[in-house]
Amino acid sequence: MTKNLVVIGAGMASGRMLEHLFEAAPGAFTVTLFNAEPRGNYNRLMLSPVLSGEKTYDQIVTHDEAWYEAQGITTRFGEAVTAIDREAQIVHGARGPVPYDALVIATGSAPFIIPVPGHRLPGVVAYRDLEDTNAMIDASRPGARAVVIGGGLLGLEAAAGMAARGAEVTVIHLMGHLMERQLDPAAGYLLQKDLEKRGIRIHCKGATKVILGQDRVEAVLLEDGTVYPADLVCMAVGIRPETRLANDAGLEVARGITVDDQMRTSDPAIYALGECTEHDGQLFGLVAPLYDQAKVLAATLAGDQAAFRPVQTATKLKVTGCDLFSAGDFADAPGREDIVFRDPGRGIYKRLILEGERLIGAVMYGDTADGAWFFDKIRTGADVTADRDTLIFGPAFAGGAPSDPLAAVAALPPEAEICGCNGVCKGQITRAIEGGATTLDAVRGLTKASASCGTCTGLVEQVMALTLGDGFAANANPPMCKCTDHTHEDVRRLIKSMGLKSIPAVMQELGWTTVGGCASCRPALNYYLLADWPLEYRDDRQSRFVNERNHANIQKDGTYSVVPRMWGGVTTPDELRAIADAADRYNVPMVKVTGGQRIDLLGVRKEDLPAIWSDLNDAGMVSGHAYAKGLRTVKTCVGQQFCRFGTQDSTGLGIRLEKLLWGSWTPAKVKLGVSGCPRNCAEATCKDIGIVCVDSGFQISVAGAAGMDVRETVLLLTVATEDEVCEVTAAFVQLYRENARYLHRIYKWVDKVGLDWCREQVSDPATRAALHDRFMLSQSVFQTDPWADHAARPAEWSPIADLSLRAAE
């Protein structure tokens, strides 16, 4: 006797299950198939090619009317199931009940909709079924504007599809890089670059605040204030298992419908399958494990033994022209090692993750041809120790002789191109070396090899090593840190010449050998980027040393010191009262006058920082940046207003300079002094920049120091007016900001580049004005009081949780 099998949901998993079932147990079941969509099963994975116009709906149908009829399946498409009566074993549909002996719930998943205001407006769609796809196709006329919320797999396929139809597409993604669940930041960066090349605008770290519109969607407003006009909004931020029916029927549901290894729910007559299930705490979204489930369930229903064991899955993005592959586990974790391969010129990035002798994960971008080969290694857990040296080169290299990079260069013919930018071949370099060029600079000077983008520097050095043998001494200027072979100077030059505008971009394009840099290179890169791209780059707080991240100086016991700015060392009774009140209120253990003419409150607890800043802000004071690689203080003497020897208003000039320069980030700290006469009471001649007022005007001298090295300043220029002092000082600081390496004080940098060169730059009126303008542009962004910004969010400065009370309970 045949049994009644009812299946709710005609998706890919249930379709596959029915195929297996009819094969294993033909005629054993009379099947009724419900589907909420008014159609049968189609290949949902192929909706993206339908959206982009590369396929039609008819081409992606997997089971047509004829198939259902041939199998004797009663189809109830477009009909919602309203309830499951487990007692009576009856499924209630909108058009009548059906009894069952066995029931399969395969309701799939529902798109997650962010409940922001406006999410119900017409024109806001998800991306799950043919209706959504058709809505997007209709809206994607050339010139139409579409916003996709969510930069994951689905969102990007939606974006690419609409862009291919001519729409102007913007993707808003909450995270720092695209597809963060499948890709690491470097691969995410390459993907973003490729998508931007095809005109898709990408906005990472963007949180949607409101979807705007009267009768239908008109625009999307983000938390940061950005507004993107939109004729259509596609929300693709994720999916959740569709469990409402199972919930109502009282089945056991966690995040998904709980199933055992046989796909059985908590009711032995009811099974579940697909994206709506949860097995052993795990949810499923990719098709491979769902097909495995289908096979297991068909066997179970046919009375055979089978057990579901989830397997590894791999992800590929179905966007034509974006080659991307990720498989296995690629998160950083203990005992794991990375093998990284980057070919910046071709936009190729490959990363393998090893644990012990096994390959456990792979991320690839640009060239994914070997994906299947790596995936197989991950799945089988094969021992890869013996192949480790050449593993990243894939199957083509497997078993071959280990390669020696020097041997590879040696094998190049003389006409092989080494420097692509300048078209320099190996033979030209060899001839230059044989002609007497024994240093990299000399070779660069003679041949131009590695003189443009510089990425071939390593190759040029290898040619030199081969030609000179033991006579070759590698570049005396050491690399920036252990993460790279490039020097600080090379990195600064390449950031500008290659237009690199983020830390992941620098690490990718310049071939960083570590995943996230180190405590030495990250602050340097952050500085270089914000100095070179003041308008485009956003400061990365996590790449800053603690003092700059917390805008206070950490002390040996973990407390902080707080120094408000005191312009030119001048204060008022009100400011002093406010400082005294703050010291009392926050139990400041020590109040000290600093060498830079201001007052230091020492021993403040981290969680009190926002409150003490807020109090000082209220009294009109801002951060003194006593912690910054930036402008610290401008020390002054009293000047002509009170002093019988004073020749100029040194106090007023000091205040003016401090108001001009404060807030600017520099490679290392910058201190100024302004003395009103050559008696030099402000000790201006041992500062980074010192101004000495004389009867005829102002002597601007630079490159002093009074730290581990003690140096007297040297005269840069003498000028006649305060205005000129300000313009020259700003221009000189900008010259330093643009050219010095991180952590080099002005005196070290001037030693390297020469005072004459600096003088030439700031003496030439056009160059000086341009430097001054670039400085002011940067100040338009960075001259803000960080205390005021952070005092507004005090919660972030306190412990995230307090368990000290639990013990007492």
Next chain:
Amino acid sequence: MSMIDIAALADIPREGARVVRTPQGCVAIFRTATDQVFALDDRCPHKGGPLSEGIVHGTQVTCPLHNWVFDMATGQAQGADEGRVATHAVQVRDGRILLDAARLTSRAA
């Protein structure tokens, strides 16, 4: 194991840390660029520096006081420095951070 819900993962910045106060001293909860989460005592074995204020790179953190580098998974000091920081079991579930606080909240510990 007694896993206690501490906070949302989103409360900690990527490549950053926040502190949990416990009767046994502060514990630093770190979040990496790829959303791995680690919990270590917030005290460098060298001079007691707050590791939570260090720069996080990959699965390592550099102490802000004297640049000792620690593997966050094992607590082991890297390179030439010798020392170890106690680690605590921590996991992320549904976007929430769960910390094994058995050792941290017991009065006898």
